[in-house]
Amino acid sequence: MEKCDSKYCSCLQFSANALSRVMTKISDEEFAITGMSSSYAFLLMTVNEKPGVQPKEISQQMMLTPSTVTRLIEKMEYRGFLERKHVGRTTEVYPTPKSLDLHPKIQEAWRNLYARYAELLGKENADKLTADIYEAARTLE
Amino acid sequence: MEKCDSKYCSCLQFSANALSRVMTKISDEEFAITGMSSSYAFLLMTVNEKPGVQPKEISQQMMLTPSTVTRLIEKMEYRGFLERKHVGRTTEVYPTPKSLDLHPKIQEAWRNLYARYAELLGKENADKLTADIYEAARTLE
DNA sequence: TTTTCTTGTTTGTACATACAACTAATTGTG
DNA sequence: CACAATTAGTTGTATGTACAAACAAGAAAA
Numbered sequence: 001m002e003k004c005d006s007k008y009c010s011c012l013q014f015s016a017n018a019l020s021r022v023m024t025k026i027s028d029e030e031f032a033i034t035g036m037s038s039s040y041a042f043l044l045m046t047v048n049e050k051p052g053v054q055p056k057e058i059s060q061q062m063m064l065t066p067s068t069v070t071r072l073i074e075k076m077e078y079r080g081f082l083e084r085k086h087v088g089r090t091t092e093v094y095p096t097p098k099s100l101d102l103h104p105k106i107q108e109a110w111r112n113l114y115a116r117y118a119e120l121l122g123k124e125n126a127d128k129l130t131a132d133i134y135e136a137a138r139t140l141e
Numbered sequence: 142m143e144k145c146d147s148k149y150c151s152c153l154q155f156s157a158n159a160l161s162r163v164m165t166k167i168s169d170e171e172f173a174i175t176g177m178s179s180s181y182a183f184l185l186m187t188v189n190e191k192p193g194v195q196p197k198e199i200s201q202q203m204m205l206t207p208s209t210v211t212r213l214i215e216k217m218e219y220r221g222f223l224e225r226k227h228v229g230r231t232t233e234v235y236p237t238p239k240s241l242d243l244h245p246k247i248q249e250a251w252r253n254l255y256a257r258y259a260e261l262l263g264k265e266n267a268d269k270l271t272a273d274i275y276e277a278a279r280t281l282e
Numbered sequence: 283t284t285t286t287c288t289t290g291t292t293t294g295t296a297c298a299t300a301c302a303a304c305t306a307a308t309t310g311t312g
Numbered sequence: 313c314a315c316a317a318t319t320a321g322t323t324g325t326a327t328g329t330a331c332a333a334a335c336a337a338g339a340a341a342a
Contacts, residue, residue, distance in 0.1 A: 007202075008183055008202070008203070009271075009272075009275040010268075010271060010272075010275075011251070011254070011255070011271070012164055012255075012258055012267060012270065012271045012274070013164040013165065013167070013168040013179055013254065014179075014183065014203075014204075015271050015274040015275040015278060016157065016160045016161045016164045016274060017161050017164070017165070017204075018204045018274075018275065018278040019157045019161070019274050019275075019277055019278040019281075020157045020158050020160070020161035021204070022278050022281045022282050023153060023154040023157045023158070023281065024154065024158070026154070026281060027154045038154055038155075042149055042155065061148075061149070062149070062155075063155075063158075063159045063162070110152070113152070113154065114152070114153075117153055117281060120280055120281055121277055121280060121281070126153060127151075129153065129273055129274070129277055130150075130151060130152070130153045130156050131150075131151075132270055132273070133153070133156040133157060133159075133160050133270070133274065134150040134151075134156040134159065134160075136160055136262055136270055137156060137159040137160040137163050139261055139262060140160075140163045140164065140167060140258060140261055140262070141163050
């Protein structure tokens with residue numbers, strides 16, 4: 001169609017990976033003010049907003065495998081942001097005051113991230129792209 | 142806009158990651174017939190089609206960092222698909238017969254991958270999404 | 283010509299994520 | 313009720329990728 005310096009750019013797998021890597025980089029820059037990368041920040045947000053939430057629900061919301069979620073929680077527990085309480089076969093995850101304190105900063109970083117890519121891509125365009133990508137991810141899942 | 146079971150789905154970073162993971166999974170399934178995952182297959186394609194190509198160019202085409210490309214090449218060299226020839230400060234990468242033999246299989250896998258997601262997303266839709274994503278990745282880079 | 287700068291590549295290390303196998307708790311069934 | 317099946321979570325291990333630092337070759341400057 002138009003100029004394209006890689007013959008792979010017509011492959012969704014390739015493009016999706018490329019965008020993911022670029023976004024992760026930008027994200028990490030914006031979330032630096034929180035002292036952690038965006039996955040951890042998303043995790044804290046989730047737990048802050050629903051204390052006692054279970055890993056299973058987190059894994060669904062974040063679209064990550066349970067094992068990955070366990071790993072994320074472990075690290076945040078180690079760093080003093082989260083606590084686990086085992087209840088029967090389930091686990092409840094709670095934020096510590098440290099995590100709640102950080103909440104505003106996380107939200108700020110999130111807003112900054114949005115502002116940054118929205119400016120580069122155009123707000124309309126960015127929102128549409130995000131929605132389209134999300135829908136595709138859901139369809140292919 | 143419409144129903145959305147995660148509050149993060151409006152975040153490009155989040156959606157892009159999700160799509161990337163889903164696509165990687167599908168890709169790995171399709172590329173299984175080649176005995177390697179898609180990144181390696183893309184690498185072999187690149188080298189097969191331009192024997193002697195340098196890591197720098199590969200890294201640009203694949204949108205990966207040079208260190209990542211070194212790692213990919215190393216592994217393919219170890220498995221007997223590629224050979225490196227050091228020329229001055231640069232490196233030339235050549236395919237072995239084993240890699241050239243595999244070329245058709247790789248292309249087949251690539252076609253199958255395309256067929257698979259094109260069917261699920263719709264051909265038009267898939268192509269447009271791919272182009273949009275690639276463009277966004279370029280813009281944000 | 284010697285020194286400094288730049289560029290291409292590699293190496294050490296780290297991180298996010300996944301899968302497969304496992305444990306433990308609950309639910310369903312004979 | 314006891315045993316099988318399911319479900320929630322965790323652990324061992326592996327993979328793809330990156331950054332920062334090191335290295336080595338060539339180019340530019342002194």
